[in-house]
Amino acid sequence: xxxxxxxxxxxxxxxxxxxxxxxxxxxxxxxxxxxxxxxxxxxxxxxxxxxxxxxxxxxxxxxxxxxxxxxxxxxxxxxxxxxxxxxxxxxxxxxxxxxxxxxxxxxxxxxxxx
Amino acid sequence: xxxxxxxxxxxxxxxxxxxxxxxxxxxxxxxxxxxxxxxxxxxxxxxxxxxxxxxxxxxxxxxxxxxxxxxxxxxxxxxxxxxxxxxxxxxxxxxxxxxxxxxxxxxxxxxxxxxxxxxxxxxxxxxxxxxxxxxxxxxxxxxxxxxxxxxxxxxxxxxxxxxxxxxxxxxxxxxxxxxxxxxxxxxxxxxxxxxxxxxxxxxxxxxxxxxxxxxxxxxxxxxxxxxxxxxxxxxxxxxxxxx
Numbered sequence: 001x002x003x004x005x006x007x008x009x010x011x012x013x014x015x016x017x018x019x020x021x022x023x024x025x026x027x028x029x030x031x032x033x034x035x036x037x038x039x040x041x042x043x044x045x046x047x048x049x050x051x052x053x054x055x056x057x058x059x060x061x062x063x064x065x066x067x068x069x070x071x072x073x074x075x076x077x078x079x080x081x082x083x084x085x086x087x088x089x090x091x092x093x094x095x096x097x098x099x100x101x102x103x104x105x106x107x108x109x110x111x112x113x114x
Numbered sequence: 115x116x117x118x119x120x121x122x123x124x125x126x127x128x129x130x131x132x133x134x135x136x137x138x139x140x141x142x143x144x145x146x147x148x149x150x151x152x153x154x155x156x157x158x159x160x161x162x163x164x165x166x167x168x169x170x171x172x173x174x175x176x177x178x179x180x181x182x183x184x185x186x187x188x189x190x191x192x193x194x195x196x197x198x199x200x201x202x203x204x205x206x207x208x209x210x211x212x213x214x215x216x217x218x219x220x221x222x223x224x225x226x227x228x229x230x231x232x233x234x235x236x237x238x239x240x241x242x243x244x245x246x247x248x249x250x251x252x253x254x255x256x257x258x259x260x261x262x263x264x265x266x267x268x269x270x271x272x273x274x275x276x277x278x279x280x281x282x283x284x285x286x287x288x289x290x291x292x293x294x295x296x297x298x299x300x301x302x303x304x305x306x307x308x309x310x311x312x313x314x315x316x317x318x319x320x321x322x323x324x325x326x327x328x329x330x331x332x333x334x335x336x337x338x339x340x341x342x343x344x345x346x347x348x349x350x351x352x353x354x355x356x357x
Contacts, residue, residue, distance in 0.1 A: 001139075005136060007136070008129070008133075008136040019120075019125070020117075020118065020121035041136075048142050049142050050147070054150075054162070055161055055254065056163065057161055057253075063151055063163070064147070065144070065146060066150055066163035066166070066167055067150070069164045070164045070168045073164065074168070074175065074176075076259075077182070077340075078182060080186075080263075081183055081185075081186030082186075084347050088189070088190035092193050
């Protein structure tokens with residue numbers, strides 16, 4: 001239960017970073033934290049059903065559920081893709097406007113197009 | 115501060131909405147685990163059941179995942195390259211030039227001799243470790259994606275260590291892009307081989323053979339593709355610095 005609450009707090013931390021921070025790079029950090037929280041939740045839940053790693057090598061330990069781990073492998077890769085794309089967008093915006101602050105970017109882009 | 119208030123409200127709303135997910139106390143179903151423990155190794159050939167799932171039962175999904183990675187790399191490189199003098203040229207153009215001298219001097223101020231001396235030598239070791247993780251993914255923790263990311267970090271080390279001296283061809287953006295494309299093409303061919311031999315898409319093509327060899331091949335190809343792709347991203351972002 002404690003572990004779940006901690007993962008929940010981690011998720012909320014990511015969300016708060018995403019919505020409250022103005023710096024685009026910190027927003028990307030928030031996205032990455034959100035992603036990690038989801039990964040933690042799945043791996044943690046799947047790990048309740050055993051003690052051993054999901055490798056069938058004849059050890060006496062009961063293995064954990066490998067399905068959430070395989071699913072989270074996908075989630076981690078997608079998370080890396082999202083982070084990379086978001087950082088590329090942030091770099092592009094920084095080059096276009098000279099700032100990483102979302103308000104300044106909005107203002108400068110708005111002035112450029114009006 | 116209305117913005118602060120809105121942020122706080124949205125976090126509280128998310129906490130309220132997600133609370134049942136975290137407070138729910140239902141036992142995790144063991145059906146899948148028991149089935150995989152009994153049959154997974156026999157059906158897919160991999161002792162590592164995570165590999166058995168993502169290269170055996172859900173290999174189609176893994177193929178899609180590599181496409182997502184390819185698209186993300188393409189998009190990120192394209193977005194960074196647009197309007198940048200450092201951008202890799204289009205096919206047929208001149209190969210990517212190393213950074214011009216003022217920038218190179220700025221870079222060498224940021225990178226100390228210590229980093230250059232250490233990371234260049236660590237890079238090779240990390241590449242070998244990545245290959246090990248990738249090739250032994252069917253019997254031990256690891257696999258194509260994990261090994262690929264380790265290979266990518268080895269490429270980053272090589273890129274950090276290759277200042278001044280002649281850089282390794284592995285850190286050239288064009289070479290990495292070629293390796294990634296070739297890896298993806300090989301992956302598609304490997305996926306279609308099963309169709310040609312009548313076993314089905316992404317099925318082990320060799321008749322009567324141990325399915326584990328197919329898992330090793332897939333792990334190696336995916337590892338090389340992922341390593342080149344993420345390495346390309348990192349190298350592109352490294353050369354992007356101070357642009």
